[in-house]
Amino acid sequence: MVSGAPTLRTPDGELALRPWDVAVFVRGAAGAHEVRNDSDDPARVVILSTASDPEVCVYPDSGKVGVFAGWSRTDGQRVQLMNRPEANLDYFEGET
Secondary structure, three states: OOEOOOEEEEOOEEEEOOOOOOOOOOOOOOOOOEEEOOOOOOOEOOOOOOOOOOEEEEEOOOOEEEEEEOOOOOOOOOEEEEEOHHHOOOOOOOOO
16 A cells, blocks of 8 residues: 555455555455545555466455457467356367
């Protein structure tokens, strides 16, 4: 956290961040879920990522699963899939 007073939302509740606070978004449901600015003043945060390639993310608030691949492709293209488990296709769907 650099400046301002954003709110960090975790499974345990919400916490107002102050300059120089550090938050870790660990993988899984135990991690933090959101940083938002509820004030009228600007907030500045620095976010570092350990995203790998490919990456699979579960979004518990919206019930979605995201899959991302191809971050290092030189043509700028990447594969991105966002889905909900109930809309998932069977492996053999459309196969003969």
